[in-house]
Structures are given as C-alpha cells and as structure tokens.
C-alpha cells in the first residue's frame with residue numbers, strides 16, 4: 001500500500017480547512033477551528049490502488065509547536081496551494097509559496113515538481129467580488145508549471161473531490177518513480193518526518 005502526504009497551504013482564511021473537510025466528508029460546515037494544525041488520515045482507492053492519505057491542514061494562528069513552511073515542504077509529497085479569488089493579497093501569498101516550493105524541492109531533491117503542485121483559486125461563488133481573474137491564476141500556474149483549478153468549497157462537491165483525486169493520483173505516480181530510483185531509505189525518512197508532524201492526527 002502506498003502512503004501519500006499532501007499539504008494544503010495558503011494564507012489565512014482562504015478555505016484550506018473547508019476544502020479538506022469537503023473532500024473528506026462531502027460537507028461544507030461554514031466555520032472551522034483554526035487554533036491548531038492537524039493531519040487527517042484517510043484510506044482511499046484510486047484506479048484500483050489502495051492508498052493511505054495524510055492531509056496536512058496548517059494553522060494560520062500562532063500555536064504551540066507550529067511547523068514552518070520549510071518543514072511542510074520537506075514532509076509533503078504533493079501540495080495544494082490555495083488562494084481566495086476575492087482577496088488579492090492571498091493570491092500574492094500563493095505566488096510566493098509556489099515559487100518557494102519549486103526552489104526548495106528542486107534544490108533538495110532535484111526532482112521535478114510539475115505534477116505535484118496544484119494551484120487552487122477558492123471561493124468561486126464570490127465571483128461578484130472577485131479580485132483575481134481566472135486568467136491570472138492560469139498564467140501563474142503556467143509560469144510555475146503547476147496544475148490550476150478554480151472552484152468553491154462552499155458549492156462544489158464533485159469538483160473538489162476531482163481536484164484532490166488528481167493530486168493524489170499524480171503524487172502516487174511520482175512516488176512510484178521515486179521508489180524505482182531510490183528503493184531504500186524512504187521509510188526511515190518518512191518516520192523522521194512523522195516525528196515532526198505526528199503531534200496531532202485525526203481520522204475522518
């Protein structure tokens with residue numbers, strides 16, 4: 001069975017928890033606790049393969065033992081970088097994060113990151129107060145060579161599920177390539193990283 005670690009990142013209030021909860025429970029509940037970071041775990045089957053998914057939801061508020069973005073980068077196999085289409089500053093933050101992921105991942109692992117970074121413009125239902133055009137998101141994704149989605153955690157259940165499935169599928173394929181190149185050592189690294197993030201786990 002494959003283990004896939006997925007970090008959902010972005011600035012405060014863009015809807016990271018809402019997207020995760022929508023994917024895991026199919027529900028949108030409106031308000032989400034944001035005082036602690038947590039890792040959700042889920043077993044799923046994609047293309048007939050059983051996968052253990054760990055989804056990391058960071059905490060935007062200062063909280064005890066909070067991990068740094070760099071730690072998150074090293075922990076994760078794939079990233080969903082979220083911004084809010086009605087908040088331009090969140091788009092700038094997403095842009096910086098996407099570039100940082102590229103720098104760190106390419107610098108450390110010398111691996112291609114194209115298939116494992118997804119840029120997501122959330123809150124599409126707020127398009128009447130839109131501050132970031134869809135084409136701006138598409139342009140950034142094309143420049144940074146990542147996948148692009150614009151959707152709404154509040155209104156889109158199917159699209160959110162499809163987006164996460166695509167990330168997991170790509171991360172799984174990427175993981176296979178990794179295994180082929182480096183057959184040993186990955187387990188102990190996973191253990192090490194789990195020690196950093198293993199503080200709080202939730203199952204849904």
Ligand SMILES: Nc1nc2c(ncn2[C@@H]2O[C@H](COP(=O)(O)OP(=O)(O)OP(=O)(O)O)[C@@H](O)[C@H]2O)c(=O)[nH]1
Pocket residue numbers: 011012013014015016017018019029030031032033034058059060061122123124125126151152153154155
């Ligand atoms: N209109 C609308 N509101 C949304 C959507 N997604 C999330 N929200 C709202 O945005 C607010 C923040 O959502 P969260 O999911 O807590 O955002 P977050 O990025 O996890 O926030 P932090 O953990 O504080 O960084 C909440 O009031 C949600 O109800 C969406 O697609 N549309």
